[in-house]
Amino acid sequence: MKAAVVVFPGSNCDRDLAVAFRAAGADVTMVWHKDTDLPEGVDIVGVPGGFSFGDYLRCGAIAANSPVCQAVKAHADRGGYVLGVCNGFQVLTETGILPGALLRNAGLKYICKTVGLKVETSQSVYTERYNAGDVIDIPIAHHDGNYFADQSTLDALAGEDRIAFSYTDNPNGSLRDIAGILSENRRVLGMMPHPERAADMGHGGTDGQALFRAVAGQLTSA
């Protein structure tokens, strides 16, 4: 499986994401934000956490308009896989690849801690190695993770089984406790929690490992 991890000025989880993909068996290439093309034959693009462009204007807004994001959008439009984590999720909503937006946390504080996540669906390449209803421990680290979308979008997400993860104890005010959502074709996942920070014994937890292994397993056999 070939993965590409995007690097923006201010990304800080890009290498963690690359390590997690590699540990699962992926061949990983880093892609700079000014690149206009993704490497040939890329199966999945990782959009990492961090503070792209200093979170200026809105989190992810400047990154969403960078050259590489046009390539990521084209990749998603032709049915490619994209995983956006934290700032990566914010970038994906800003590009319109995923619906909704991430607002300032309801409590106004930056929150960095491990939280319980309920796996809402196992029907995706990312979550197939979990069972729906499983509760996994994954760290969050964000100031703007408060998921917002209008009522009809929320109903569509729930009705189409596109809520991937929800918080067991909502830390940030997200509507319907949403922590991660899937695109309509279920190939794009955006999530605020960091599975790549729970993918090695040294992290203190490995609950995120199954996500990367599932992706690598599926896209290698495909």
Next chain:
Amino acid sequence: MKATVHVMLKTGVLDPQGDAVRHALGALGFEGVNGVRQGKVIELDLADGATEADVNAMCEKLLANTVIESYRVDMS
């Protein structure tokens, strides 16, 4: 020519920062502040001939996220 863009969170979108400001005003003894909404003002210095339609396009594409924000353009 100049344009001023006012960006506000839409009605119905929670504004925790505005709410924090309201609490702080109350703590300072300013009574009767029923609500605070916080937004941002963006000033654009434009080449002659730029139109309001141009600025609206900028708002739609970058300056505002219309999922959560509304905007108002003042040309001067």
